[in-house]
Amino acid sequence: MKKILNLLIVLCSMNAYAISIDWTGGYRLEYVSVPNTTLASSPGSKEYGLNYLYLQPKIIGSDGINIISRFDIFGSDVPAYKNSQLGSFWGGGLNRDKTGNNGANVTSQNSDSMGVRTSQLYLNVNQEYGSLVAGRAPIEFGMGITHNAGRGAFDHWIDTRDMVGYRFIVDNVSFMPIIAKTYQQDFGLASTVSDQIFVMEYDNKDIGAKAGVFHQTRRSSDTSNDGALAGFPGSTGVLMGGFKSQTVNVFLERKWTAFEFRLEGSFLTGETGIQHTNGEEIKLNAYAIASEILFPANESKWEYGAKFGLVSGDDPMTSTYEGYQLDRNYDIAILMFNHRLGQADIFGNGPIHANNGAPNNLTISNSADDEAIGNTMYLAPSFKYSWNEKLDWKNTLVYAQLMTNTNNFVDFKKDLGLELDTEFIYKPRERVTWSTGIGFLFPGNAWKAGSANNFDNKFSYGLTTKAAITF
Template sequence: MLNKNLLKALGLSVALLSPAAQAMSLDWSGGYRFEWTEVDRPSLGTPTERKAYGTNYLYLSPKVIAADGVNVVSRFDILNSQAYPNSQLGDIWGLNNNGVAPGGNAANSSNQGSTDVRVSQLYLTVNQEYGALIVGRAPFEFGLGMTYSSGKGMFDHWYDTRDMVAYKIVVGDWFFMPSLGRKQSTGFGQGGSVTTMGFQLQYESEENKSLLGIYQETTKGVKEALHYTQGTATSQVESYGGDSVNSNMNIQRTNFVLGRGFDAFDFKFEAGFQTGETGVTTGTKDIGLNGYGLAMEFNVPAKESKWDYRVRLGMATGDDSSNDFGGYAFNRNYDVAMLLFNHRLGQKDFLNTNVVKDGAMGIGNSADDESISNTFYFAPSVNYAWSERIDLRNTLVYAQLMQTQNSSVDSSKDLGLEWDIDVVYKHSDRIQWVNQVGLLFPGEAWKNGNDNLDKGFTFGFASKAAISF
């Protein structure tokens, strides 16, 4: 399958570059990444459920330039994760499909088998003097990436895309972009869909280093198209506190971003709010959403010094066991620590994130699919430029739960302290090799009050390299 898809891609390239297609050209970009990750004791107890895995991933993004201002952009993902198929995590190093196929024997096979080439983006852009039209499955991003992230970072494992029609109107440093999208269609017939309507208004000036923006999105869907995971003890329906899906969805999400830069420092702040009806019910009562999150980044650049400083702090609400679900989850690309809010930890869903991840996956058999939720965090870091190509970074992260999972009066909210040490080798802006060590000293919150769960010390190591082109 891989060879056939590559041949098709090569055939398309030859056709586009042939004399009959002289009016068009083809521009390629992409990226390659390899990572190795180990977490000693993610369960914080016994059994340890230790993790040690590598991932391998490549994406190619050809842009067909059909005419001045008219482009068709696509993206091919190669060696995709089988556990997380709609991500850019990459396939597990050593995973052998030959042991899965009928009559297969991974131990005696002469190769690792093959995987499909997947297409995650395909959209048309028509650029004009005062705006641009976007049609198709396109990436989407806003603000700090707290809620919406297109996954453009060198080590981002996740991405947001939209099947949408949008028009971006640009006036000076301002732009306004209304959009209409569809997140789900059950078939060719009308009515079985989940649709989105949104608008973005933003001011961004490089001259005075200012940023101000708002994005508002309304998502509506009929109950037949919601497709929440059901039937297991960790289903999304039960994580919302419900027992079935008997209503339509109608959710409003609003995000604000504010940023300002000065000679000595710069800061950015984003706030996100969500309200509305999930479509999940408990008995005859509808379960709604009522949560919010805040994130702030404060930076002191190095300038003439070898030292620079950064502080990140924020919070996200958790579920308070009322009729509405009060939790709010950040985008999984928004990482503040190597372990906390990145890998699943402990022996319960302390962060209320089973509503946005596969709760059936185990702590020791999952990648970095955790999110910032139900927590307050404070993360100062200092970076030292050891040389032109090597940086040493130290980060301390302190966190507390917003809502405990045990109603007993002795339940603590203290999640503890994490110390991360990074060594970053930058061959160039496009080539990086990062080595990380994370040390987690868990707080009393992991014991869950009088449940007295384990909360032992754990550590992790990661070595990852990325090349973008």
Template sequence: MLKKNFVKALGLSLLLASQAQALTLDWSGGYRAEWTEVDRPSLDTPSQRKSYGLNYLYLSPKIIAADGINITSRFDILNSQQYPGSQLGTIWGFDGSTGATDSSATNNNMGAAQVSISQLYLTINQEYGALIVGRAPLDFGVGMAYSSGQGAFDHWYDTRDLIAYKIVFGDWFLMPILTRSASTYEFGQGGSITAMGGLLQYENKENQSLIGVLMESKKGSMGALGYTPSQIAAYGGDAVSSGLSIQSTHFVLGRGFDGFAFKLEAGFLAGETGITRAGDDVGVNGYGIAAEIAFPRPESKWDFTAKFGMATGDDPGTTDFDAYAFDQNYDVAMLMFNHRMGQKDFMNTNVYRPNTTPGGAAAGTMEGADNSADDEYLSNAIYVAPSALYRWNDRFDVRNTLVWAQLMQTQKNSVDSSKDLGLEWDIELIYRPSDRIQWVNQVGLLFPGEAWKNGNDDFGNGFNFGFASKAAISF
């Protein structure tokens, strides 16, 4: 009996070994540690100061099953329990104690880490195209609308369960896409949010040219929407009475020259949210523009860039929700449009916060400024952000960024309401001991404008500053 079991085990080992030789496993990943402090998120008294650290690791193994057939996955380790579905990481000191069987005062370890799988998809490459099936990342343009979170310090990512086929012809490619972002009825029909769209893009790296258009039509049944009461109130509605139907269109244009380069992305939303107000449908009707310019000077120690653009805000005089929000990974400043601030929802972004306390969103208040990460969106604003980087030596860079912004729509329809959001000055010291390691120390100084007072409400608009020290390693 022992001999038979040994023969079986030997045969299984040989079979696995032969299969392993036919497969190639390629690993990549990254580690990130951060510390962030923001002195006065409320811009008033009390200051609601916050201070926190983050710890995060991801591993991305890719199985090369055969020529042109790849299975890509991503494992996120030490995930955020406060922001599930993100790559924020675990807060330093958060031990996960429930209080039922242990306590934070007496436990001797930090508890077990959470591991999640955020990506798993198959790619079949062919001579003139590729088939993509599974839970895959989404990217487009400068990242204004869709970002897969590939940046060293990106805290968010966009993924979908999708089927796509990429058809390549020269420098052009066409990719029809079918995605599903929700399915409440699981195996049955009628409880899903599905989108159909397509991407057409031209890219020539030699002359640094980029042209692309992404169109998507998203539809969802009433039972799959899952709006919270606070989100319904933030949209200005009072009930969910129908399904969702939203069309989005995004364009990108880019060109590079010896001493100048630019990229421009524009996005447009239109359709119905499924929410009603006094029986009238609450639709969406917003747009945004993000432009980036650079003046490359390889022979100089100086490098100049700038970001500028705008995103529409909600007009309280209309039934539709008119605000457009950029992707959370698209950062213009360290504090402004990155951390929640002030006493009101000036950016019209409570609609994206399902955990906002019911009732607060209806009043348009800003909640959780003292107990939130950098989860704000760029919305309802116009901004200009020039930046100058000085290459101190082979390892140290210093970057200074000045940001000016103002609201597109005030929160209060009165003559004393201002649109001036103020100025922010960000200073960064960047240390790169190698191509795969970087350590960034950042200081943000915010000089708030009169918009934060909200007219005769006379809210505080006191000076605010923040500090961040963060390190990232990629492999």
């Protein structure tokens, strides 16, 4: 405690040495209830609250030279979520580890304390024709379907890289080569996972036009290839070599006064270095396309929009993994593609889920909103009505169906059904948002998981209310 106090004193006194600190951050409070996660007659259910604060100090060391970090306060202590910005849930009892070393929950008079984690620390040097970034920094591109820094007030996930990159700017065009290190075992070079990234973007604010390309090549050495833990279907766990993948994203955006349009496509290819049950190496060949249209309200009280997308799913009859999962911050519904539902993984999203065994022990009914859009075609039209300057009412109708039968179920149907979401968004003052929504899910026959399983596909609903303050 004494060391922390001394550190705060030093930080607060830095102005005396001609150094200033700018603080930004955000606080979020949430409540979620899903009474029927399994869509069954004897439903599983979940209900939880979240509490979270993050602080981002920017030390201005000199003209154009900044050192930026991020502290996550009351982050999740669930191993699968500890590197997210999910937050800790209400009920952090003293006996979370079930050992009793810290006391008993039933007789406790307080809650267990939570730690502070540092998720970002990087140098930013701004110059006339560009800027340098070096350290662990957030990374984002386009609509955020693949690379998403989680800058939304209610985003739970965050993408970062240990990287060195320089962004060159020429008029409306910028290009940025990046060298990033995803993993390094020790001080040697024998066991590493690294990224080579090139980003080129066009941004013309005068005409409301944006475009960009994000190219990433990831390579691992043989000894650092842990793809056997990624959950690729058909994996034997036998190592055949290093991991190598290429992800290419292309983004387009155009805005007019009465109409806005955005489109992003992502294409993943490569080799996993992991053996399939048929003896071949598991390869990667997947894609995702997402688009959004918007008719702004302007002088009207009504705003209309729609989201549409195609996301490839894995074909279990091949040794190639064709599944793609969008970033978990990119949501289209309160329930579908947000919370795990049903009694089988019909999306084939296992590779993005942490190991469900110990120490996580996650199930459909006790996991957070860690599902993602994958193996699907979806259409989500919406409208928003502005009651006044502070209150909006938004409604979204989501229709979706699966692209492939990832589990090779017998007599499998692809209809995921319909979801209707209604949400009230209240903004009492600047940078303060309170949102309350309820989603009604009418599941299709895909949730039955084929005629052999014939699982229930009962009606379900979810309720969420959340507030956020950014500063």
